[in-house]
Amino acid sequence: MTLPRIVIAAPGTGQGKTTVATGLMAALRARGMTISGHKVGPDYIDPGYHAVACGRPGRNLDPHLVGERRIGPLFLHGVHTPVTADLAVIEGVMGLFDGRVGTEGFASTAHVARLTRSPVVLVVDISRSSRTVGAVVHGLETYEPGIEVAAVVLNRAGSPRHAAEVISALRLPVLGVIPRDDRLATPSRHLGLVPAAEQDQAEAVVDAWRVAIAEHVNLDAVVEVARTAPDLIETPWSATAEVRPVSGSPIVAMAGGRAFTFRYAETEELLRAAGCQVAVFDPMVDPHLPDGTAAIYLGGGFPEVHAPALTDNVMLRRELAAAVADGVPTVAECAGLLYLCSTLDSSPMVGSIDAAATMTERLTLRYPTMTATTDNLLSRAGELSTGHEFHRTQTQPERGAVAAWTVEGRDVGFAGPTIHASYLHTHWAGHPAMAQRFAQAASRHGRPWPTMTDHG
Numbered sequence: 001m002t003l004p005r006i007v008i009a010a011p012g013t014g015q016g017k018t019t020v021a022t023g024l025m026a027a028l029r030a031r032g033m034t035i036s037g038h039k040v041g042p043d044y045i046d047p048g049y050h051a052v053a054c055g056r057p058g059r060n061l062d063p064h065l066v067g068e069r070r071i072g073p074l075f076l077h078g079v080h081t082p083v084t085a086d087l088a089v090i091e092g093v094m095g096l097f098d099g100r101v102g103t104e105g106f107a108s109t110a111h112v113a114r115l116t117r118s119p120v121v122l123v124v125d126i127s128r129s130s131r132t133v134g135a136v137v138h139g140l141e142t143y144e145p146g147i148e149v150a151a152v153v154l155n156r157a158g159s160p161r162h163a164a165e166v167i168s169a170l171r172l173p174v175l176g177v178i179p180r181d182d183r184l185a186t187p188s189r190h191l192g193l194v195p196a197a198e199q200d201q202a203e204a205v206v207d208a209w210r211v212a213i214a215e216h217v218n219l220d221a222v223v224e225v226a227r228t229a230p231d232l233i234e235t236p237w238s239a240t241a242e243v244r245p246v247s248g249s250p251i252v253a254m255a256g257g258r259a260f261t262f263r264y265a266e267t268e269e270l271l272r273a274a275g276c277q278v279a280v281f282d283p284m285v286d287p288h289l290p291d292g293t294a295a296i297y298l299g300g301g302f303p304e305v306h307a308p309a310l311t312d313n314v315m316l317r318r319e320l321a322a323a324v325a326d327g328v329p330t331v332a333e334c335a336g337l338l339y340l341c342s343t344l345d346s347s348p349m350v351g352s353i354d355a356a357a358t359m360t361e362r363l364t365l366r367y368p369t370m371t372a373t374t375d376n377l378l379s380r381a382g383e384l385s386t387g388h389e390f391h392r393t394q395t396q397p398e399r400g401a402v403a404a405w406t407v408e409g410r411d412v413g414f415a416g417p418t419i420h421a422s423y424l425h426t427h428w429a430g431h432p433a434m435a436q437r438f439a440q441a442a443s444r445h446g447r448p449w450p451t452m453t454d455h456g
Contacts, residue, residue: 003079004226006150007040007113007120009092011136015125016155018046019184021091023213024222025053026206028087031219036078036085040112041093042367042388042425044262044300050091052206056082057265061090063115064100064107064367065386066430071115072234074266074429080236087226090118096140096147100367107367110147117230119150121222126166127156127180134169141172150225153217156180175225176217184212239266242432243439245275250294250442255301257282259310260335262300266429271297274439283339284309287316295329295442296320298336300425304359304393307347310339317350324352324419329377329441332421334391337414340421341395353414353421355395365390370405370424376415377441378426378434385431387424 008021025035037050037058042065047058059078061071079085092109099108113120122140126133133154141149151173157163163177213219252271254263260283268278279290284306289296303310310317324330324340330352332340340350341357349357366389372379379385385405404413404422413422418441428435 002231003076003088003229004086004223005088005090005116005118005229006222006226007090007092007109007116007118008123009096009109009113009120009140009149010123010125011140012095012098016123016178017091018049019209020123020153020155020178020213020217021089022046022049022053022206023209024217024219025050025089026210027214027217027219028089028223029054030210030214033086034083036088038075038078038088038090039093040090040109041107042390042427043093044264046091048261049202049206050089052202053210059265060427061112061116062107062427063111065388065427068115070237070430071112072232073237075116076232076234076236077238077266087223090116096120096122096149097143105144110144113148114146117232119148119225119228121175121225122149122152122172123155124152125155126162127158130162130165131169133166134171137170137172150228151175151221154178173221173225175221176213178212178216181212184208237266237429239269239273242429243270243274243436245273246439246443247275248294248443249275249277250439250445251277251279251290251292252295252297252438252442253290253293254278254280254297255283255299255336255339256280257284258301259284259303259306259339260299260301262333262335262425263297264427264429266427267297267299267435270428270432270435271439274435276439276442283316283320284313287313289316289319289323293323293328294445295438296323296331297438298330298332298339300333301335303335303338303344303349307344307349310344310349311347317348321350321352324350327418327445329438329445330419330421331377331438332419333425334389334423337395337421337423338393344393352419353395353400355397355400355414357393357395359393361392362394363390363392364394364423366407368407368424370407373403373406373411374415376402376404377418377420378437385426385434387426389423389425391423 037054050058099105340352372383400414403411404415
């Protein structure tokens, strides 16, 4: 199919990719175009801003998590869902050629640009250099054959004279020059940007980016670059082709709200394709699990930021603990793991896992291949899966009597016949058997958790 598309990349992190990519999405949408937003890598936060800008789910493209062969199909699925987009913007990760360590750039922005056959627009922070930018851009343009670096956006220019000096050193078209403006920054904390779903002013932040991009970037030129992308011949990914429907239309309670903002859109699509009903609940404010809950999915987020509110919702914590004890199938990733622990920084949590979680100064960042230690809710003994891990907390102990995974020679996480909890995030589009097994466990649970009326 013919699909205009661009990749927004940079020489390194902190150059302004998110501002430019998200601002472009919003500015092009304001022109009446339907825009599909995508993010290279496992990051959940930037796609949240893409969703605000585009009015449709932001989606990830990560060869490590889903495999190379699924990148094109998943990209096209996002482009066509819920309606076919006029143009797609793919935001890169880190520097253009930075990928999984030790793999010569696997899962890098360049890797995804090659897999999607997309032209690259570089965003370069020029606040601390001038003509040297020309050498940096030339190096990126010529470093790897097959990667088309088509144009440049200059960010944080100090003055028109400064920008002109940089432009004189470039051989590529310059689509825009954005002046230095601290008002374009968005709130950050210990793991990066504050998620859009946690900000009351997220729409205002994105709108500020839209205004800046519309004023300082030539949108017509951006569209022309996007239109140089060649046709794509892959078949769009389909959740219904990956899983089989189970019986009974079991209800999966999926944690949401400000404390649980991290989950891939395809996870819910796979569960629905498997015959499940997905009901989102907010552990901070909802007093009960959704009516008829037959399984529970606790994804990622920032429970450490919202621990007091989670603790104060005593009724739901007790109900959730009873449901887990009753054998309701439960998957918990990172934030979900913390929520199921006995305490989080001394704040009482659900207590289904006999472990204490605490904030630390140490950042854990891994992009591993994991091995299932035993047959469990999601995997079978010896199966390999791919995931990512990004947190500053730790649990004591770090594993249960039965571990969820073996990672880099160590057993981690907590697993049992009806529970799977660990720090590792997985993308079920890359491992659809996980969605299938979880749906089957929900269907087999025997009886749903009591409805609200059953609570009296």
